[in-house]
Amino acid sequence: MTNLETLEILPGRDREGQAESFGSIRLEAGDCLAVVGPTGSGKSRLLADIEWAADGDTPSGRRILWDGAALSPRQRIEGSVGRVAQISQTMNFLMDLTVREFLRFHAQAHGLEDSGLEEEAYGESQKLTGEGFSPDARLPGLSGGQSRALMIADVATLGAAPVVLVDELENAGVDRRAAMALLAGRGRMVLLATHDPAMALSCPRRLVMGRGGVRGILEPDPDEGLARGELDRIQERIELWRSALRSGERLRVHPGLD
Amino acid sequence: MAWVLRKWIFMGISCDSIPPGGGGVGFRMVTVAGPPTSGKTSVLRHVLRHLTRGGWRIGVAKFDCLSTDDAQAFLADGIQAIQGLSGGLCPDHFYAGNLPEVMDWGTRRGFDLLVVESAGLCNRCAPHVRDQLAICVLDHLGGVKLPRKVGPMLRRADVVVLTRGDLVSQAEREVFAIHVKRFAPGALVVPVNGLTGQGSPELAGVVKELARPARSVSDSRLRFSMPQAVCSFCLGETSLDRDHQAGNLRRMEIAT
Numbered sequence: 289m290t291n292l293e294t295l296e297i298l299p300g301r302d303r304e305g306q307a308e309s310f311g312s313i314r315l316e317a318g319d320c321l322a323v324v325g326p327t328g329s330g331k332s333r334l335l336a337d338i339e340w341a342a343d344g345d346t347p348s349g350r351r352i353l354w355d356g357a358a359l360s361p362r363q364r365i366e367g368s369v370g371r372v373a374q375i376s377q378t379m380n381f382l383m384d385l386t387v388r389e390f391l392r393f394h395a396q397a398h399g400l401e402d403s404g405l406e407e408e409a410y411g412e413s414q415k416l417t418g419e420g421f422s423p424d425a426r427l428p429g430l431s432g433g434q435s436r437a438l439m440i441a442d443v444a445t446l447g448a449a450p451v452v453l454v455d456e457l458e459n460a461g462v463d464r465r466a467a468m469a470l471l472a473g474r475g476r477m478v479l480l481a482t483h484d485p486a487m488a489l490s491c492p493r494r495l496v497m498g499r500g501g502v503r504g505i506l507e508p509d510p511d512e513g514l515a516r517g518e519l520d521r522i523q524e525r526i527e528l529w530r531s532a533l534r535s536g537e538r539l540r541v542h543p544g545l546d
Numbered sequence: 547m548a549w550v551l552r553k554w555i556f557m558g559i560s561c562d563s564i565p566p567g568g569g570g571v572g573f574r575m576v577t578v579a580g581p582p583t584s585g586k587t588s589v590l591r592h593v594l595r596h597l598t599r600g601g602w603r604i605g606v607a608k609f610d611c612l613s614t615d616d617a618q619a620f621l622a623d624g625i626q627a628i629q630g631l632s633g634g635l636c637p638d639h640f641y642a643g644n645l646p647e648v649m650d651w652g653t654r655r656g657f658d659l660l661v662v663e664s665a666g667l668c669n670r671c672a673p674h675v676r677d678q679l680a681i682c683v684l685d686h687l688g689g690v691k692l693p694r695k696v697g698p699m700l701r702r703a704d705v706v707v708l709t710r711g712d713l714v715s716q717a718e719r720e721v722f723a724i725h726v727k728r729f730a731p732g733a734l735v736v737p738v739n740g741l742t743g744q745g746s747p748e749l750a751g752v753v754k755e756l757a758r759p760a761r762s763v764s765d766s767r768l769r770f771s772m773p774q775a776v777c778s779f780c781l782g783e784t785s786l787d788r789d790h791q792a793g794n795l796r797r798m799e800i801a802t
Binding site for chain 1: 734735
């Protein structure tokens with residue numbers, strides 16, 4: 289992984305030209321920042337500013353500092369793939385390889401073969417999905433959830449990028465909180481665009497976007513801690529129902545009373 | 547082109563300070579090549595929108611083999627555009643043979659930028675012109691082996707634009723970029739989303755900085771020579787009979 293200690297977002301302006309009111313937003317390795325707001329509020333522009341290491345020259349006028357400094361023009365344009373990883377609902381595996389071959393292929397590209405990271409990536413992927421899969425399973429045969437689990441585990445362990453942009457991972461069929469913990473635990477900085485309350489509350493800070501600009505920065509308060517507990521219980525219940533559904537059982541409001 | 551890249555990157559010099567070459571046709575020129583449906587037109591429409599907003603007068607010439615309505619798309623954006631179909635002719639030769647006329651059109655119309663977009667050239671060829679900015683557009687959906695198969699339109703390019711990166715896994719994006727770098731080591735690699743336009747302001751910036759004033763037609767040369775396959779099939783022969791074959795043909799060596 290490329291080394292990166294800090295990432296800093298300096299304010300620009302919203303779509304109406306109003307200056308953003310925050311001083312600066314600083315992320316460190318292992319940090320997680322949720323980005324919330326309705327469609328069209330400017331989430332994508334913010335993520336694009338980070339992907340491109342904006343230097344006051346994008347429509348937002350924001351600046352992104354990598355370890356305290358702006359990147360050179362060549363670094364900015366060339367490095368975006370190796371610097372910022374992306375995970376979204378729309379991504380697919382195109383290669384017709386087995387899981388094992390795929391991880392080997394990615395490891396080789398970064399000169400990481402025989403580092404043990406391939407096995408680690410596979411192991412992590414199994415913790416993220418309710419439906420395990422074999423290392424000899426072929427990529428095109430994986431379900432959406434299994435694919436997403438493998439992508440996240442791969443980005444966290446074998447990926448080159450220190451920054452990970454996660455976009456709308458709502459119904460991916462993966463343990464989303466475990467996914468965030470894995471990415472952050474591996475020292476990645478995670479930016480998470482989401483409409484999902486449980487996901488948003490799993491980050492220590494969230495940016496509220498509107499009219500193309502950052503409207504505010506919220507940290508979960510004690511009441512939200514309670515809300516988070518409630519969300520966990522709801523989530524647990526949904527998981528129970530989901531696995532009941534999978535195994536052909538009937539869904540019951542009070543399980544075990546049949 | 548390499549020295550322009552270096553200058554821009556290390557000294558921050560823009561093209562405005564680079565003197566025009568040769569006869570001074572009055573416009574900067576950029577060639578845009580890539581396999582069919584790689585997203586060239588979508589990417590260009592976004593990029594040219596940024597450049598016209600910046601006050602540039604732009605003309606687009608689109609070369610294609612069998613059918614295209616891309617000129618309509620540019621015209622709808624308020625950009626002057628013409629198109630040429632090679633039909634029964636070798637598309638590469640058709641392109642090179644007509645480029646002088648296209649350049650004259652660019653001078654007559656007084657463009658600041660002439661964009662020459664070509665699809666359907668065979669992978670053996672490249673439309674890129676010496677000392678003029680050369681862009682190659684590749685689609686991630688072509689798979690990670692694509693860069694190896696594209697040939698000189700990638701290898702002789704200054705800028706490689708990668709499209710549909712939002713549809714493939716991060717690992718495949720990373721490996722794709724590594725392969726592109728291997729075959730076009732000096733090129734700038736710019737991911738652009740042709741649907742949303744993400745990355746297009748950045749690419750517009752690259753074009754602005756790197757597009758150079760074009761040379762006169764008589765001073766212009768292709769970066770890569772055309773194939774020399776002048777054979778009976780070029781003349782319309784359809785029979786596979788060996789006796790009907792004539793001209794520049796090469797036999798494969800096939801093991802018994």
